[in-house]
Amino acid sequence: MTARSAPASTRTELNTTDGLAQLSFLIHGTLERRAGERGLSMIQTRLLGVLRDRTPSMNELAKLLVLDKSSVSGLVDRAERRGLVTRIRSTADRRAVLVSLTDAGRSLVVSVSGRFEADVAAILACLRPSDRQALSRLVSQVLVAHAGEQGVDLFG
Amino acid sequence: MTARSAPASTRTELNTTDGLAQLSFLIHGTLERRAGERGLSMIQTRLLGVLRDRTPSMNELAKLLVLDKSSVSGLVDRAERRGLVTRIRSTADRRAVLVSLTDAGRSLVVSVSGRFEADVAAILACLRPSDRQALSRLVSQVLVAHAGEQGVDLFG
DNA sequence: TATTGTTATACTCTATAACTATA
């Protein structure tokens, strides 16, 4: 996504977007690789991440992951088959099924997210501490301004 | 990926990685959504992006996209069926097949990447120009330091 | 009737293995 035909007047602007896009894909790819090392796809990783501090119903899970309920059925099937999550029939509403992380699932997601955080820290290690702090401030500013649009909060 | 159990001494560090990870997924999701609006998956978008300034063989395409050659066969099949790319038998090596963007494919990828760049620019519009410039400088610094690890250069 | 979840079906995406054609 290079700024091939940018008029000179907007070149700085486009280079910023271009650089940020590249950095985003570098970081996204880093998680993808770390998860893949443990046999997890991105969506399985997100599933486990969402379950870290929740025990949602299938329906809630579909909303959290922005997937159709039938997609979540298959996703949970495969995770359950691997022993990473369990289905629990709800007693409050006997139609509902709650999904919970197993110990194996929890230790897996903790491991992947720990390595990923270390990767990102390593990527930022080339910056001087003051620059890292400046970057942190700018990124926070952007995120706050777009709090509503983040959609899926990866490990929310 | 919040820093749930970070010791206080490293909390600032983790918050930076956390923020950058969130921003990365925001931007990645932005492209995914824009591509999806035009009926393109991420991999189809990357295929078209790679073909913007190249006419590689299937084999070269597999290396560029980091996919098995059989995966590329299917990928190109589906893109060709939609009229986005064409296969051209190489005259130099009659085993080889070159893949080229059609006019429809080119106009599609130009449209998606243009909208995406506008999206990223809009995301950054909340920053003062001087802050945007500072962000640009920091991001460039990180990218330069990790030039070799970027793996697939999305629209390279 | 409405909601929750599963199942049947179809398509994309991916890899491995076996194959054809060319070098």
Place this chain on the structure above:
DNA sequence: TATAGTTATAGAGTATAACAATA
């Protein structure tokens, strides 16, 4: 023999539509 590409097959991931059980 080695390389370029396709095809057969299998599995993950996704959505739509039809279904069963419960509310």
